């Protein structure tokens with residue numbers, strides 16, 4: 001779903017991941033953002049279901065605009081985010097993708 005969303009955002013968008021996602025085998029280690037992964041500084045960083053432990057934050061906290069989607073409003077990344085969306089990614093992201101496709 002995130003790969004599909006990145007495609008909808010356009011050719012400059014790409015997917016990164018937390019270590020939990022890499023450890024789960026969902027994505028290759030080369031995409032890990034954080035202390036033991038990549039440091040990134042995009043114009044927009046959208047974190048979907050990422051808690052925001054310090055080891056992740058050090059790799060992305062300098063991004064210009066941070067959007068977080070998390071069902072836990074108290075997750076650390078929700079406090080750092082410029083835009084914090086409280087909700088289930090499996091509901092929020094399909095709605096967002098539908099909206100992008102319509103426009």
Ligand SMILES: Cc1cc2nc3c(=O)[nH]c(=O)nc-3n(C[C@H](O)[C@H](O)[C@H](O)COP(=O)(O)OP(=O)(O)OC[C@H]3O[C@@H](n4cnc5c(N)ncnc54)[C@H](O)[C@@H]3O)c2cc1C
Nearest residue numbers: 018019020034035036037049051055056070071072088089
């Ligand atoms: C030495 C060391 C180095 C590390 N290096 C890194 C690193 O480089 N990068 C890194 O990322 N981590 C690193 N870590 C691990 C780090 O401490 C965290 O364990 C990791 O970042 C947690 O990943 P996560 O937020 O995806 O998973 P979790 O901590 O499991 O959090 C999942 C989050 O998703 C939310 N969520 C779950 N399901 C949904 C849903 N359906 N809809 C919306 N929200 C949902 C939950 O509320 C929660 O906030 C390192 C740890 C150590 C000790």
